[in-house]
Amino acid sequence: MARYGMVIDLEKCLGCEACIAACVEENNVPYEKGLRTQVHRIVTGRFPNVSTIYMHRICQHCEHPSCVTVCPTGASFVNKDGIVLIDYEICIGCKYCMVACPYLARYIHPERRTPDKCTFCEHRVKDGKLPACVETCPANARIFGDLDNPGSEVAKLVAENRAIPMGAEYGTRPKVFYIRPG
């Protein structure tokens, strides 16, 4: 019983997209058809005071996930570690979860013909390993851990309010947090 979460440090991210490559390789993600993790380059400010940040988009593993609320068959569910997962065997592909997700975290997997999304590499995490993207990141921009364990780095960053959620106005209580570049 854990409550896994992730902190993404946008100040450290170089935009190298190694996390995408690691995820594609680890999770059999069809690179051309959809991605479980995306890195968007965002330019802020007005000339000459402009800066670039690399915004990471993954499933936010919300505590009140609207994809799970709307799923008719229970194929979208939250496991005991707070990870939002899809049971591909009982998914009928109605795409209600894709419409309802405010983070655009899902894509249609062309072979399974069901939605697919980030699983926090649940198959690795249950063996005590880190998610593939976290292990790969050369800048250590992605930090993974148990939010219920006050000693973990993610819990500290969230408690100090250094890491904040995206789109908090939707009230789904995401478990992915971001550190804004200074």
Added chain:
Amino acid sequence: MLVLEPQHYYLLQQPWWGMLIALYLFLGGLGAMAFCTSFYFWRRKGNGSLVVGGSILGLIAVLIGTIFLILDLGHPERFYLVLLSPKLNLSSWIAIGSILLLAFMIFTALFVAPMLRWFRWLPWAKNETVIRTFGWLGFITGIGVSAYTGILIGIVFNIPFWNAPALPVIFMISAFSTGLASLILMMLFLDREAHEIHVMAKTDGFTMIFELIVISIFLLIRSYGPVAAAESVNTILFGWLAPYFVGGVLLIGLAIPIMLIFGYEVKRQGVTAVTAISAIFVLIGGALLRYVVLEAGILQIPCCV
């Protein structure tokens, strides 16, 4: 490269639900309200062919709509899981809607079957109380089906254009209007002397005036809503959906039928081509309304922290 400001939103037209779902929303509402109207005329001891034909029409329309819904699935062969999944989520509006659809089809079939020649052997064929009970159950689930089509997309909070209480109301009014139009067309084939045709045409006219008012207020309020909702209103009034909405829904689907019904239909005796044309226009407008609303569903996605 994406050039964006933080605290802005990605505005993305939802690409997942298209023509098939639009046809389902149209046929589901139409069929449910066609049955409810037929049941009303049955209670009033109205025209027999209207009652029987309308009930069968409603049942078949909802059945075809449900088939479209199943065809839209990524795994159509697993459709039964929507009712029989081991982890069935009864708070999902697709699960609730599927139960309503199934119950509606069962109750309307049980209601109308004893009125047909081939099913006179049914044990409740002579028992009016049982038929009335099935009728009422079909009526209630029919109201549920027509309301559910709007609720299904109305609860999606990240598409603010849909997430409005007036949307299910518009869909229900349109369902009633298209249900009446389908009954009028059917009666032109079955029994064009029936006085119910004029009652339904006049009712349809008043319903459409009400629908026009509710749609206008809905668009006005939504244009002051979140950015994505304002963008949706902009798209259907001035953007690429304007020919479908302004031309198809407002003009062909509402304004012309209202003018035809109150200009010609109510002033003349007997059925004219105007009756048929206005009913066909109402059906085209009703189908386009569902299509436009689905296509105008613009997601409001937070893009940065």
